[in-house]
Amino acid sequence: MRIDLFRNASAKGAYFIDTVLESSYDFMSSRFVASFGRVLTYFIFLGFLLFLGSSVWANSTYPLDSAQKEAQFNHLLKDLRCLVCQNQDLADSNAELAKDLRNQVYQMVKEGKSDSEISDYLTARYGDFILFNPPVKAVTLLLWFGPILFLLLGFVIFWRTCFGTREKEYA
Numbered sequence: 001m002r003i004d005l006f007r008n009a010s011a012k013g014a015y016f017i018d019t020v021l022e023s024s025y026d027f028m029s030s031r032f033v034a035s036f037g038r039v040l041t042y043f044i045f046l047g048f049l050l051f052l053g054s055s056v057w058a059n060s061t062y063p064l065d066s067a068q069k070e071a072q073f074n075h076l077l078k079d080l081r082c083l084v085c086q087n088q089d090l091a092d093s094n095a096e097l098a099k100d101l102r103n104q105v106y107q108m109v110k111e112g113k114s115d116s117e118i119s120d121y122l123t124a125r126y127g128d129f130i131l132f133n134p135p136v137k138a139v140t141l142l143l144w145f146g147p148i149l150f151l152l153l154g155f156v157i158f159w160r161t162c163f164g165t166r167e168k169e170y171a
Contacts, residue, residue, distance in 0.1 A: 062106045073109045076118060077102065081130050089132065 064070045074091065080101065082093035090098050090105070101122075108118045119131065128134040136144055 062102070064106075064110065069109055072115060073106060076105050076109070076115060079119075079132055080105070080122065081132050083126060083130060 062073060064073060077091035078089050080090045082088045082090055082095055082098040082101075084095040084097050085093045088098075090102050105118060105122075108121070113121075122130050128137075128140070134140050134143065
């Protein structure tokens, strides 16, 4: 009797294992894989559409009438320095003063002012430091020609040290 119970139990266990394996095989059947692949493709396509739309909204903060004014605005933002940040232009800075200056430049470009008028206004208000390329003046001569002078001075010192006339050691 005991042997029959074990035989029946083992037969039932084997049947159970076969059933589980068969159902897992059905789970990974080609129909399931195809539907999963289709759903995955839909999600990837939907994500692509969502990210594609974000590029359209990227430059809507400062809308201008024409492409020429937008180019002028972007050029000015690259040429003007943020007064708070270390060597950052107005386009890249997140400082509050940079945001105010961007708005001011935007309003001036929208009014139709030229690059030189906007630069002159900002230079009169904040000084030459706001410009990445300051004008050549008597005050900025050392700034413009100092590196060349120091390079020449270093070359002269190097030349005199290495190849200069030497006093005779014996007299």
